[in-house]
């Protein structure tokens with residue numbers, strides 16, 4: 569039995585979740601007190617989480633963590649993939665190219681996770697539907713870069729094999745398109761002004 573300092577009741581140890589901070593390895597509040605607290609302060613907690621995650625240092629830390637996770641767990645992720653393949657062998661036999669799809673999908677998810685610091689949402693509008701998310705070249709020379717990495721099947725596998733270098737971010741197709749348009753517009757107006765000055 570353990571005494572909960574919040575509701576002042578003695579409860580079975582099963583009623584407490586684990587905590588590394590406490591000597592006995594259990595929280596000082598029981599689970600139901602924690603639940604009540606979370607429900608009561610839902611808005612505050614989510615606002616706090618957002619503020620916390622918007623701080624650049626925290627963003628960077630999260631990014632480094634995601635990179636490390638995907639590098640450290642390369643084998644694990646591979647193992648999971650193998651297990652999946654074995655389990656679904658028959659289905660894959662009939663739809664062979666699903667294997668490629670699966671590999672592409674995994675690469676894509678890894679990239680989206682790393683470049684959105686784990687949130688998997690568009691950096692500009694915040695949409696989190698992964699079907700519409702894509703990787704954007706921050707400095708905008710995507711076409712050139714794609715040519716350079718032609719021997720790679722796609723950008724996602726290149727990013728992964730190169731341990732997720734800087735210079736990329738997650739955008740939805742809409743924002744990606746609008747952003748590209750805006751960059752072209754800037755370039756064209758710049759060229760026009762250059763011409764006028766001649």
Ligand SMILES: [Zn+2]
Pocket residue numbers: 572573574575576577597598599600601
């Ligand atoms: Zn309690």
Ligand SMILES: [Zn+2]
Pocket residue numbers: 690691692693694695739740741742743744
């Ligand atoms: Zn967007």
